[in-house]
Amino acid sequence: MDLEAAGEARLLQLNKLDELRFEAYENHRLYKEQTKKFNNKMIQKREFNIGDKVLLYNSRLRLFPGKLKSRWSGPFTITEVKEHGAIEVASENGTKFKVNGQRLKLYTEGAFIGKLETIYLSDPPTDA
Structure with missing residues (x-):
């Protein structure tokens, strides 16, 4: 009789472990769905056209950045836009x-270099 009670207790314990494992699996699945939604929401949709000039992000410089060194290289010219975000670019050579x-990212060819705008925060002096 004592053996039967121990056997039933062991079966209950195994069932609880199965339920716990199933709950952990469901929680993991929900977590993955939420992170996928969040990451997809953070991706910016960019549209490029053939002939646009672009800069290319160099991810290797992110690991070992030099002080004040730009991580963008280029400019490159877009030669073909393929489906699912793949883009064929050509360098200047x-x-x-x-x-x-x-x-x-789009490259603006020095359109803003040399332009300076001054905003005075106080009233200009008047001649009396």
Whole structure:
């Protein structure tokens, strides 16, 4: 009789472990769904056209950054836009390669260099 009670207690313990394992699996699945939603929401949708000039993000410089060294290289010219974010770019010497569109940003060719705008915060002096 004592053996039967111990056997039943062991079966109950195994059932509780199975339930706990199932709950952990469900929690993990929900966590993965939420993180996927969040990460997808943070991705910016960018549209590029053929002929646009772009800069390429160099992820290797992120690991060992030099002081004040830019992580962007280029400019490159877009030669082909493929589906699912793949973009073919060409360097100035003509080398073509494919990159993920998330690693690119539009390059403005010095349109803003040399322009200076001054805003005076106080009233200008008046001649009396």
